[in-house]
Amino acid sequence: xxxxxxxxxxxxxxxxxIGGGTTDIAHASVGGEGAPEVHRAWGVARGGTxxxxxLSLAGYMPLxxxxxxxxxxxxxxxxxxxxxxxxxxxxxQHRYADAPAPYDRRLQALQDTGNTARLYRAVERSKIALxxxxxxxxxxxxxxxxxxxxxxxxxxxxxxxxxLRELDQLLAQVRADIGREPAAVFLTGGMSRxxxxxQRVAASFxxxxxxxxxxxxxxxxxxxxxxxxx
Numbered sequence: 001x002x003x004x005x006x007x008x009x010x011x012x013x014x015x016x017x018i019g020g021g022t023t024d025i026a027h028a029s030v031g032g033e034g035a036p037e038v039h040r041a042w043g044v045a046r047g048g049t050x051x052x053x054x055l056s057l058a059g060y061m062p063l064x065x066x067x068x069x070x071x072x073x074x075x076x077x078x079x080x081x082x083x084x085x086x087x088x089x090x091x092x093q094h095r096y097a098d099a100p101a102p103y104d105r106r107l108q109a110l111q112d113t114g115n116t117a118r119l120y121r122a123v124e125r126s127k128i129a130l131x132x133x134x135x136x137x138x139x140x141x142x143x144x145x146x147x148x149x150x151x152x153x154x155x156x157x158x159x160x161x162x163x164l165r166e167l168d169q170l171l172a173q174v175r176a177d178i179g180r181e182p183a184a185v186f187l188t189g190g191m192s193r194x195x196x197x198x199q200r201v202a203a204s205f206x207x208x209x210x211x212x213x214x215x216x217x218x219x220x221x222x223x224x225x226x227x228x229x230x
Contacts, residue, residue, distance in 0.1 A: 003186050003213060007031030011183040014174060014208070016201055018191035020048045021083075023167060025174050027182070042174055046163055048127075048191040049083065054159035056080040056123045059151045063140070064110060065103030071096070079110055082120045091116070102144065109143045118142055122149075130156040131194040157196065164200060171204035181207050188213030 003013075010032035017024045024043040030036045057066065061076040078084075078091035096107040110116060122138040129136040130153045140147040185208045191197050192212065202210050 003030065003211065010034065013184045013186050013211075014178070014182045014205065015186045015188070016171075016192070018047055018167075018187075018189040018197060020190060021045065022047050023170065025170065027174070027178055040177065042170060042177075044166060044170055046166055047189075050163050051127060051156075051160045051191075052120065052123050053077070053080050054162065055127055055151075055156060056120070058159050059126065059155045060119060060123060060149055063143075063147065063149060064106050065099060069099055069103055071099055071103070071107070075107075079116050080120070080123075082116050088116060106143050106147075115142060126151045127156060128193075131196065160196060164196065167197075167200055168204070171201065175204060181205060184209040184211050186211045186213055 003015075007030055010029060013028055013030050015026045015028060017026075022043060022045055024041065026038050026041045028036055028038045057076055057080060061080065062068065064076065064079075065071050066073070066076045075091060075094055078087040081087045092111050094107075094111075096104045096111075098104070099107060110119065119140070122140065126136045126138060130151060134153045135150060137148055137150045140149055182205060185201060185205045187198065187201055187210060198210070198212075
């Protein structure tokens with residue numbers, strides 16, 4: 001809505017909204033005096049949280065014994081998926097007294113109230129930082145005094161690879177269904193700030209103008225504008 005109102009000339013646009021749990025794409029006519037007209041929409045139930053999970057498992061959970069102990073792999077998934085209350089409850093009910101040191105103490109510390117959420121926020125910070133930097137470090141002193149993790153940008157690229165393949169397929173489907181290049185691609189949503197996301201979208205619509213929306217407040221701006229027009 002905000003992008004439509006700011007565009008004086010009528011044109012076709014592809015709106016790509018990549019949030020935490022979904023990726024939504026729409027082909028629309030926007031700008032000018034008329035109301036925006038959505039011609040078609042696509043989407044998948046995948047987004048930034050899928051990258052968070054993969055990055056947590058690859059970059060953080062080895063510090064808790066993933067890949068080097070007999071702790072079942074699904075325990076680490078349960079710990080990482082803070083949005084799933086059932087999995088979080090299941091993780092807190094596991095017993096780790098028989099796990100080898102130091103993973104027994106670390107897993108028990110991760111079970112303490114609020115610590116899976118703190119770890120998740122550290123993963124999110126790593127994901128954001130590694131979009132622009134070659135490496136990032138996080139202090140995990142809330143788990144163990146002096147414990148730190150260092151994450152390389154290549155780890156993020158590997159963690160994001162499954163989602164990026166699915167995004168490439170979705171963008172290719174959109175391009176094929178439209179059958180022509182839009183004048184502009186409007187990129188918004190929390191994941192839109194990531195350079196590797198912007199590169200994928202730009203490559204799929206090489207001759208279209210790439211417009212960056214506010215990744216955090218794009219929807220708020222649109223709602224405010226709609227309310228002001230009433």
